[in-house]
Amino acid sequence: MTAIDLRFAIAEALERSRDRSTRLTDAVDDNDLVRQHSKLMSPLVWDLAHIGNQEELWLVRDVGGRDPVRQDIDELYDAFQHPRAERPALPLLNPTEARAYVREVRDKVFDVLDRTPLEGRKLVENGFAFGMIVQHEQQHDETMLATHQLRTGAPVLHAPEPPAASGERLPAEVFVAGGPFEMGTSLEPWALDNERPAHQVQVDSFWIDTVPVSNGQYLAFIDAGGYDDQRWWSERGWAYRNEANLTAPRFWRRDGDGWLRTRFGVVEPIPLDEPVVHVCFWEAQAYAAWAGKRLPTEPEWEKAARYDPETGRSRRYPWGDEDPTPEHANLGQRHLRPAPVGAYPLGQSAYGVRQLVGDVWEWLDSDFRPYPGFKAFPYKEYSEVFFGGDYKMLRGGSFGTDKAAVRGTFRNWDHPIRRQIFAGFRCARDHRPD
Ligand SMILES: [Fe+2]
8 A cells, every 4th residue: 555545445434433423423413412321431522522533542642643622631541540330430621622623633634644754653654543533433433333332212213124034044053173273473463463464373173153143032031931040151150140130131121922132222022033132141141051052263263254264374354365345344334233144145254154343242252361462562551451351352343343443353341241232143163073
């Protein structure tokens, strides 16, 4: 990519993320923007100004070497200083001020982008710092989308329906032969520190589901009394099931003999062929045990997604090396729901595994740990401070994840009890040769 192409690509990605932040915050009135819709989330106006503040810190001050725009508000928007529950009580910028602030920062950033050589310093090499800020904004946009899902009231977001299932008969599982593969990346220019470096990992033979677990399959687990049968739950999972009185995915409720769900303000019957979403790690783990399987590990997921057994190399995405298009995956809030299982035939991996990228994040039975040779960059608070914490890995992105913030190597993590995120799962099992 030439330097000019790179600048255009950065500008396009910055604009795409800002368009989305604007859509998510313009969809509701000022009252709604400053309210806390759930203790788990920030007020939307906090996310907006925080997006601008991170952009100011990294691109205006650090990369650009410019004077601060609003140094006085750094502390308010430091996620490590104030847990989400505290944020509504802070003297935050009001919606008008927050919008003016992010606009002022963005104007300066475009000027910095025009004048900064994108080489010679690791932070700007291949536009890394700009890519990091694009990903940061898109990650907060997905968080804001989750806030929209938690908010009560009439629907304010609208989008076309995702594509239908392909209609083919797919095998329930595919076999992945044991052997080494290259996990992580040393080449992807905007990959974050925790995805690096590329390294060989040995994986035993295993079977993995061709598609994510559907609502219909999950309903069979509910109907079989899965939530009331301790056999399927780990010790911590059972304790949480009882503490939170879990009986179904979040946003589901019983309606006579059936179930309804609320999705961005719309109450609707549960679509049986859609991947289940809004389950926590413990629920995913219990379902897998009930089904006689288990959750995949993180190396298994990445091998099924990236490894091409014909060439012996790992791809950037399941389908190959080209960036995601709307034919490959359900990403970017283009649709407000996952597509039915079996959709996106062009997005399948070399093994024929579908919907690894897009639709729903997938819970994995792995903890968040650094790869061998990990180096924190550009700051410890991105990944390093979370290593070894009480987190489980999530891979592949959801319908609410932008293409800039997911790839075959992208790693996400969250507490195993989280249910408001757009997470589902698929199952795997060991290969036992007879
Ligand atoms: Fe942030």
